């Protein structure tokens with residue numbers, strides 16, 4: 001929850017109150033409506049399973065000719081029955097996932113209650129997670145080349161109501177001078193395990209760096225999203241030596257690029273992007289941190305592959321209906 005005196009956004013609030021930042025979401029509302037109706041035409045009825053759904057430009061109802069089911073076009077998606085327009089729902093998520101604005105700041109920009117925006121974002125996020133694999137597999141692209149995989153040091157999302165420490169690894173233990181600066185309640189800590197292959201980015205928050213439980217699931221997810229996995233490049237971490245997959249190592253203490261050209265620079269670049277992004281949440285639970293890290297990988301992939309926001313609408317259509325069945 002935001003404190004009464006937020007660290008950022010007070011001046012933005014003044015501009016919203018002045019009417020300077022008045023959002024016009026109608027063009028986005030219209031684009032979302034068109035896209036969802038397209039989706040309905042190409043899918044089966046959620047009630048009877050027949051591919052007989054009709055849509056009209058002039059009506060917000062869709063109609064199944066087999067069972068006469070006649071819901072609104074947002075049925076089953078996170079756009080349904082919100083206090084926000086469809087455009088505001090998507091915009092909230094885009095500002096959350098693709099900028100460094102905090103959810104409190106996004107609520108200011110939209111001039112909506114924090115809780116309204118928070119719950120809309122969380123619902124969109126869950127549907128994006130469910131819908132992404134299918135929509136990604138249908139998107140026109142080829143994923144090729146080696147898979148780079150790497151693990152971060154422990155990360156957390158910063159301290160509630162305080163600035164994040166410069167380096168989380170230097171925190172625990174002693175209570176020497178300066179420690180009091182960090183007395184705010186901090187979020188849980190996780191290790192990030194990430195894989196990069198071409199435009200695909202997979203990030204997961206894990207409890208450790210064991211091969212079977214932490215590293216392999218990320219490799220499997222990467223393989224599922226970019227069949228087949230291809231050659232795997234890692235650093236010299238002991239856990240990777242258990243890998244049976246075709247696998248090359250760069251030993252980091254000695255060099256950043258091996259004589260064969262093996263490196264994991266893409267993953268390190270990804271970590272340098274996701275870490276400041278995670279800090280904007282200022283104290284997440286393990287679950288929240290895992291969710292957020294996963295989201296970042298997905299949205300980074302969508303951006304790198306050059307997809308438009310309609311990709312996200314498709315994820316919400318697919319992922320929303322999944323949850324209701």
Ligand SMILES: [Zn+2]
Nearest residue numbers: 045048064067
């Ligand atoms: Zn039907």
